[in-house]
Amino acid sequence: MSSLKDVITQFIKDNFITGRSGVVIADDISLIDSGIMDSTGVLELVEFLEATYAITIKDEDLMPENLETIDNIIAFLRTKGVT
Amino acid sequence: MEGLVHLFVEAAARRYPEKIAVYHGDLSATYREIDAGANRIAHCLFRQGLKPGQRVVVVMENSLESIQAYYGILKAGGVSVEVPDRSTLSEVAYFIGNSGARACMLSKASAGRLAGIDIPLIIGPDMDFNNSAARYIPWSSLQNQPDSSPERAIDTGGLAALVYTSGSTGKPKGVMLTHANLCANTLSIASYLGLNPDDRAMVILPFHYVYGKTLLNTHFASGGSIVINNRFVFPNVVVQEMVKRECTIFAGVPSTFAFLLNRSIFNRTAIASLRIVTQAGGAMAPALTQRLRDTLKSARLYVMYGATEASARLSYLPPERLSDKLGSIGIPIPGVQIDVRDDTGAVKAPYEEGNICARGPNIMRGYWDDPDETAKALKPWGLVTGDLGYYDDEGFLFLTGRKKEMLKVGGERVSPKEIEDAIIASHLIHEAAVIGRPDKLLHEVPEAFIVPIDAQTFRLEDLSAYVQEQLAPRKQPRHWNIVKSLPKKSSGKIDKEALKS
DSSP states (O other), rough: OOHHHHHHOOOOOOOSTTTTOOOOOOTTOOTTTSOOOHHEEEEEEEEHHHHHHHHOOOOOOOOOHSSHHHHHHHHHHHTTOOO | OOOOOTTTHHHHHHHTTTTTEETTTEEEEEEHHHHHHHHHHHHHHHTTOTTTTOOEEEEEOOOOHHHHHHHHHHTTTEEEEOOOOOOOOOHHHHHHHHHTOSEEEOOHHHHHHHHHOOOSSEOSSOOOOOOTEEEEEEEGGGGGGGOOOOOOOTTTSSSEEEEEOOOOOOEEEEEEEEHHHHHHHHHHHHHHHOTTOOEEEEEOTTTTTTHHHHHHHHHHHTTTEEEEEEOOOSSSHHHHHHHHHOOOOEEEEEOOOOOHSSSSSGGGOOOTTTTTEEEEEOOHHHHHHHHHHHHOOOOOOOEHHHEEGGGGGEEEEEGGGTTTTTEEEEEOOOOOOEEEEEETOOOOOTTTTEEEHHHHHHTEEETTTHHHHHHHETTTTTEEEEEEEEOOOOEEEEEEEEEEEEEEEEEEOOHHHHHHHHHHTTTTTTEEEEEEEEEETTTEEEEEEESSTTTTTTHHHHHHHHHHHHHGGGGGOOOEEOOOOBBTTTTOOOOHHHHHO
């Protein structure tokens, strides 16, 4: 079974940086400032996380501290009981 | 005002020197500081040989520096060419080549992507800029320039800005706006909104987009202040900062409000200070306007309409008429005349659809280096906006569609806007866009791209049943595409050309 990090990284690569193979995304890089995700990208990510991990992400949760970096996303999922 | 755009900041710096003009994250700047920074840029450009009327390309996200760059270029007698900050190297090369710019200004973020830029003079961040062909001036070295006004003689009828606008065909065209155009539009907007020195606007729209730029100029003209927040990607962050900074004004395009109402804490957050909300940048579905109105409670909601070719603004709907004129883009702004005309220029009667045409001191001089397109847009009877609409019998304007976007379904003209409005009215859909798909029998048929509000519970049959009740058969989409998002231009407008390809 893939780790959380592998799954999220793969989703981001498949959806937001297609056509640029071999791109390495550091765990602590801002996915926004680096131009990888825009506002609709954030919503796509949220939808993916909800569907993949059967969780509900509330409007209140759509914050940079939960979604800005891969590290943040993993920490956020852990608070939702995802392992 | 003497008809020069940068006099707005100079006047405010004299009147309110120590007042904070701009907040950006942890940074802020007073009017005196903004004015001094702009003066230093002007001196630098002047000493580097910038001649009056020469173009300077700016590739920067909204920031204290980008504001100083804009007014600095104008103070030097130059023409500002602000382009989307995420432009690629080849896009920037087009803007430079088309405008004939000899200088450009970059931010830290854009400089990293544009190292190969081909232009003689670059003002940019402190970094090792690997470009031997250009003279590179780091922002920090501008501190050595005088911070007094360069006092150059500038003609109010002279060009202040080239604003590139992407039409539905061909390459972007440069809209030529003069100092007089921009000053007239700025003062007209500030007057009908009733802006005052106590106002503080939350600015999420980019300054390279004319609607974003009106926020800067109108609040500087009235001595208010602005809060820059480039993080609308997280709408909650913007909502929280509006509360924290006690913003009185907020401006957005339809997608801004779709995000705020459907995917943020905006509905449940009281922003007690908010007194005016403006919406422009494309027709918003009346159902969404109604929801926004209900959510805002005490703040006045201004639905507005405009065009880059009109400096920005052409009409507004007085908030007290929002309920009884829902769906209208209102009345002409002060100083502007709008008529609905046929293709020969003859004025149409109330309720007759025609071309929306405008005259006034805010109308562009033409498209840069493009007499053919200029002749199509500027007729003896004014600017032909390309939008279709009608007046009602009380003089309120209604948009019916964009001329180039109108579909021909079996010989019948169908407006994508009407279909999109019906889809949004279902309250199942976050955003919708309708385009024409070629069809053997009917020439073309409506094709809809929809983003459900709740993707997990959404059922297409619910939506199509609703739309079948609302629209005649010819107007009902024959093809549905459920998508996670719609492609957007940097202004936040939906990019229909991208949907077609």
